[in-house]
Amino acid sequence: MKPVRIAVSGMHRGDNPQPGASIAGAIRQAWPEAFVVGLVYNAFESGVYAADGPDACHAMPYPTAGLAAYLTRLAEVRAATPFDWFIPTLDAEVVMLAEAVPELVALGIGVCLPDAATLLRCGKAKLAELAARCGVATPNTAVARDVGEALEHAEAAGYPVYLKGPLYDATLVQSPAALAAAGAAILADWGPPLMVQEPLLGTEFNVMGLGDGAGGLLGSCAVRKLIVSDKGKGNGSVMVRDARLEQITRRVMAETRWTGPFELEFIRGQRDDAYRLIEINPRFPAWVGFPAQLGANFPAAWVEWMCTGSCRPLPVPPPGRFFLRHQIEVTGDMGQVSSLLEAMPDASNHDLTYISSLS
């Protein structure tokens, strides 16, 4: 295998952490000489300044700027710091790039992503249909085009309900007023549809894995959340092994013929002990570095699979090992920030106030 040169996005590790920095670390764990390019949307993405951060970093336009702007910038970045593969880590990137694989290949950038139709089938709005085909339950969910429809669904279901956006955001709302405010915010950030979902009493479990694109599974592992942040993020989780979760995961892979990294989110019901599939995330989760530290290096396996078409079997991480998210301060120099800002394709994307206050 030739030396690994790879671009990764999602480098922020502070509040609401992203997986990119852990992916970079896991790749380095397997190939210390790997060249990692960090793609960032904000000069203050903390992973940029970590000791084991990327070798080079470039600013990108948000996916909302459009595919053409995104591809143009990717080509510029690749010309400046050549790389062969790109692992997008944010839902919005995956959704956009899944429809642009030929264009990426034409630029010399390899990606392995689920196709657009598969992403649509696995999206929040269609999840119940997919889950039924896979023999797994989902929470009762109604899809709304606007706040008015969401209010009607919530009235029928009874408060409280979860209000969710198409890609991000899940807010537990207790009243019509709270729903209207949360719905307007989600629509402004992510657009329609809105999902009105019943809240469930139970424990949260997540499964991470790699699909081979032919209905098989290259590897997976499951955790139970121990500490949940006020945004619902798992700030601590313990490795578990449940044959039921493994079977559900295999059925989802077989049904979708999923390509690449994924995270399945479940709630195990307090009353009936049944798993309900909450969400499918088309990317590595933020906790991807946890199994890598236990010998199950999913990013390295994925890079190997992309480069060679096969990978060594991933070991199953031992149950009972846990992680706790531990925030530390990374340090940087404003010169580093300014060089990133200068390269920002659209400076209006970024908070320049702090910079100008220093000058």
Place this chain on the structure above:
Amino acid sequence: MQTDSMRLGDLMLNDRGFVFDPNTGESYQVSGTGLVCLRGLQRGATVDELVAELVATHGVGRLTVRCDMDAFLWDLKQLGWL
């Protein structure tokens, strides 16, 4: 009674009575006697054998041990371990 529950067999125990259920991610603390019972059940001992062991090692009447054992086994059933 012979037990061969997969979940019971999967339980991770340490000498201090800490029990981790890898299936659910739940953890528990059991007494020294509870630990003897769980380990015995894991290695395939019958309830009668465990009762006899506890009677011999704790100097308690068989009926008392059997009552406590039944209560403990009921808890294990509630947890889905038996």
